[in-house]
Amino acid sequence: MPAGKYKLLVVDSSSANRTLIGECLAQLDDVDVLLAADGGEAIDLIAGAHPDLILVDMNLRDMDGINLVRKIRNRELLGSDELTLWMPVIFLSSVMDDDIVAQGIIAGGDDFLHKPVSEVILLAKIRAMLRIVGMQRDIHAAHRRLKQISTLDGLTCVPNRRYFDDTLNIEWKRCLRTETPLSLILIDVDFFKQFNDGYGHQAGDQCLKAVASALNESLFRVEDSVARYGGEEFAAILPGTDAAGAVAVAxxxxxxxxxxxxxxxxxxxxxxxCSFGVASTHPAPERNAQELLQAADSSLYAAKHAGRNMVLLNPTWRT
Incomplete structure (x- = not known):
């Protein structure tokens, strides 16, 4: 399906009605039309195709349109996305009844058209709804960009401390649930203050950018991540990696x-x-992610005091 096109889903138990409405909507150059004969088929299409707008007949062969819309709105409420896209719903009915219209709107519908539908009115309604959908797309894209910016370090272009803190807690819970190891690497650029003093802050910034890139390129798995922890310190989160694997990465x-x-x-x-402090464990309910972080910090401290430019694994942390 061409990128940028809107997907319209028509749900009607009448094959003739589906064909007629589908042919009408096909006049719009920026839409692709999906057809469903009942509520069950519609739910499957919604899960797989994620339509931008839905036209629903009030009377379907397996459920009424109002119940279908309730199911759609419940799915949206349970969505994992922080900013769930709202799908406009237009009801179609051959019966004009104020109570039914009101029930449909309360259930989550957005508009109502009487059948047989006027082609002019149908196309006008669709265009109006799609303008709103287009604005919603722009808002959603802006939200994603802002979220990315808020978790990215402006200098080094790797994730920032906020990202690290959030991700560490998420991965701790995930590894606890899956009973898999979790490893951390804390990294400190050796004698960085002296570098800044001797070569200037601009050179220091370029150095941090280069180090961040080298650290990031050393990770070969998509689930691993490196973040700027603060100043000249970086941190890597390695879910599903044991102590030996973490030392190899470091x-x-x-x-x-x-x-x-x-x-x-x-x-x-x-x-x-750089100096590297490594800690690894199998998360357990009686422990927390901060203990693992403290263990990695202790091993980094030991590496720096042992001469720097080395990797040390915390031997006292229980695995």
Whole structure:
């Protein structure tokens, strides 16, 4: 289906009515029409195709249109998206009854058309509804962009501390549920203050960008992530990875940052390097994610005091 087109779903138990309405709607260049003969088929199409607008006959062979719309609105309420897209619903009925119209609107319908439907009025109503749908799409896209910006570090273009905190809690609960390991790596750029003092803050910013990119490119799985933890510190979350796997990732990161070969007169062997603290566990109900973070922080502290430019795994953290 061409990108950008609106998907319209017509639900009517009469094959003749479905064909007639479908042919009418086909006059609109920016729509594709889906047809359903009953409520069950409509629900399947909604789940798979996610139509932008629905036309529903009041009397279907397996349920009435009002009950179908109630099911649709309930599905929207249970949606996992933070900003669920609303699907406009237009009822079609050969009976003009104020009480039925009111019940339909209360159930979640947005408009009502009397059958036989005037082609002119039908097309006008559809165009009006699609203008609203188009604005809703724009709002939804803007919301996604704002959410992405709010969780992205402006300097390094990797996720920020807010993202890290949220993701760590989410992955802790997920690994607890699936009984799989969770590992953390905390990373600190060695002697970064001296680098800033000696080469200037602009050079320091460029250094952090390069390090962030090297760390990010060292992750080979989509479920792994690296974030800027604060200042010259970064953190990596590795769900489903045990201690040995996390150490291997940290060693790869260490090599990648050294391969940048960024000169640092007061650094180790005249180059920028990083220290890595690793901790890993199987989440348990009596523990929490902050304990794992503290364990990784302890191993990072030990790595820095042992000479820097190395990876250390916290040996005291219970796995």
């Amino acid at each position: 060693e790869r990161m260490l090599a990648s940052t050294r391969e940048l070969r960024i000169p640092h007169e007061k650094g180790i062997e005249g180059l920028i390097s």
